[in-house]
Structure formats: C-alpha cells, structure tokens
Amino acid sequence: MTDQSVPTTAAGEATTARGEQTRQLILETAMRLFRERGYARTTMRAIAQEAGVAVGNAYYYFDSKERLIQEFYTRTEEEHRAAARPVLERETTFAGRLAGVLHAAIDVSTPSHDFAASVFKVAAEPTSPLSPFSPESSGPRQASIALFDEVLSGSTTKVDPELRPHLPELLWLAYMGIVLYWVYDRSPGQARTRALIDGAVPLIDRLVSLSRLRVLRPVTRQIVELLRTLRH
C-alpha cells in the first residue's frame, strides 16, 4: 500500500520518508480525535486542521474516515503479531501458545479500549466496511488467521487432519468472540476478559485433542460443513 500511496519524485527516499511522516501524523491525530470526540463527530476537515495539513492532503493519504480505521486495524494486527513473537518462540504446547497469543492481543489493544467502543458502535452497522468480516477488512483478517495457523503448526498437539485446515479460522472466530466480550468489558483492566481467556483456552485445548476421537468425528464434519454454508 505504501508504494502506491506515497509520491515518489526525483528527491526519492527523502520524499517517501516525509510522506510516511505526514501519513503517520494524520493517522495519530485522527486516533486522538476519535478517542476524544467520538468517531461520528470527527470530520476529515477537523483531522486535517489539527494535524496542520491541508484537507486535500489528508484526503490524499486516506480517502475516508473508514480508511483511517482500516489502517488502525492493520497497525493493531502488526503490533499483535510482534507482541506474539516471543510467545511463539518460547511456548511449544498448543494451550500455551494460544493463551499467549490471545493475551498479547489484549495487551496491545488495552490503550485503545475506550476508542474501540466508539468504533464498535459504527462497525456494528450491518453494512459497515469496518466490520471484521467485511471485504475491506480482509487484509488484517487473513493476517490474523495466519497467526492462529502458526499457533497450531509450531505446537506439539496432534489435531484431527480433517479439522486442521479449518481450525485457524475457527480459532479466529473464537478470538472475535473474545474481542466482542472485551469491548463490553468494564471491569478494571478488563480483568474479566483475562479470566475468559484463561477459562476458554483449556476448554478449546481439550476439544481440539478430543477431536481425534472417533465418536467426535461427526461433530468435526458438522462444524466444517456449517462453516462452508456460512461462507458462501
């Protein structure tokens, strides 16, 4: 994306670096205003003004407020991946890796908790491009699913081979459920969300292990089938 959106001239790298700086400044100003005034009440004009750039310049980098939020999603996902890295290098059990990756997501999202609530109000609109299920959110969604694939591939846990290709997406769905819970969580430091993760991980771990039992094969098939129905 940076390649297409930052102008390259004879000045070359210097311009690119400056462009990246302006882009970053606009993004950070927007996040601050969204937090302070709410998403709906913040205009692109106000963002440009506060950042000290021309409105046209702001639109050059982000063609809509939605695009700013998409960028926020992308950056959060990148921070999440970076925060998950030491966990994935250290932990070898599926439960350890999953718990670490989920807690890392909450770690990086904590400063944005109030902001998340105000975005969620907009993302909850059925046709919103800000929904994590929208085509527009496909980049960070796929990157996030890939992270859950890594949780599995680096672990010692054996998984039913029929379930394996679908499990990263199922884990991502569970993660979305946890994020939904976190948005609503008013407990100090979102302690309830931490408790939810600590309770849900051993449960998921056990279910994944049990998925290899013959008696549970039909359950796996039904889940995979249901996922297929809902995707098309």
Place this chain on the structure above:
Amino acid sequence: MTDQSVPTTAAGEATTARGEQTRQLILETAMRLFRERGYARTTMRAIAQEAGVAVGNAYYYFDSKERLIQEFYTRTEEEHRAAARPVLERETTFAGRLAGVLHAAIDVSTPSHDFAASVFKVAAEPTSPLSPFSPESSGPRQASIALFDEVLSGSTTKVDPELRPHLPELLWLAYMGIVLYWVYDRSPGQARTRALIDGAVPLIDRLVSLSRLRVLRPVTRQIVELLRTLRH
C-alpha cells in the same frame, strides 16, 4: 408494571383500558418513527407529537426512549413464546423443539429486521441498558431462558445431569449468537440465518447427547466453571 403505571380512579377499569390504549399508541408510534428516522434521531417530543399526546403524558408512560425499546423487547419475547407454543406442543425431540423455537424467533422478528439494525447500533454501546445482558433487560432475558428450559424439559433427550441446570442459559447464549448473525444478515429473507439454524441445531443436539460420555465430563465441567467465572 401496568399496575403501577396506569392511573386508577373512581372510573376504574375504563380508565385502565384507556391508559393501556394510550400506552399502546405511544409504543407503536415510537416503533414506526424509530424505523423511519432511526433511533438516535427520534426524540420523545416527536413521538408524543405524532401520537397526538402531550409530551408529559408520553413521559408518564415511558420515562425514556430506552424504556420504549425495553417494552419492544418484552413484546417480542411474548410473541416469540406464543409462536413457539405449537412447536412445543407438537415436537418431542430436542432437535425438533430447538429448531422450531429458533425459527419461531426469526419468524416474529422478521418485520423488525431494519429496525433491529438501528437499535443494535445503540445496544452495542458497552454501558447501554439496551444490551441483552444488561440488568434492565433481565425480564425478557429470564423469560427467554425459561423457554429454552422448556425446550429441554419436554424433550425425550437425556442430558448429563451436571450440564442440565446450565444448559438453558447456554442455549440462550447460542440464540444470542444467532440473533447477532441475523442483525448482520443481508441475504434475501435472511436465508443465511435459516441455514445457520439448520446447521447449528444438529450440531448442538449431538454435543448435548455426547455430554453423557465419560470422556466429555471434564469439558462440561470446564464450561460450567467458565460460565460461573463470567457471571460474577
């Protein structure tokens, strides 16, 4: 509620009936305006004006817009229970009863689909009393959980006795998941939600039956424990 909110005078029942009529008129007018203009943009003043009653009178029956939505929840839950009645009288299997009750919920909610999206936008605010998990929504929530209890108690399916007392609430949570999906469902006639119900019911049915297996006992315990953690 009606006892406290409708004035009783010497005229007795006539006044009560007239009060109930006014209450009904205000509620129906509000629902229409919420649908036409959106929840946020509709004021109590506008509702009173359209209903042809004094603003003070409107506030007498409903002390806030939220109260009007709570009333809408209560009525929808009552309609749901009425629509589920023939199913519960006819079906004896757990799967048949559960599918019937879930489809009945969609049947009665279909006319409110657009309206539900606009309410959801407000209910998605973490501290909103309109959330189905809020103390304010406890009446319709408990009534709905009781309906799922009836789905179980009238069925021929045997359930793990340790799971049984928690199952109505778990089914209600699954139902809330389906409602969330339905709010976002833009397919014609919400056909995808119907497909979700038809796919999820056999899966839930199988899991409930399997809950009696010894190997799955620890899973049940973990679920019950997790539910307990999240409630407190």
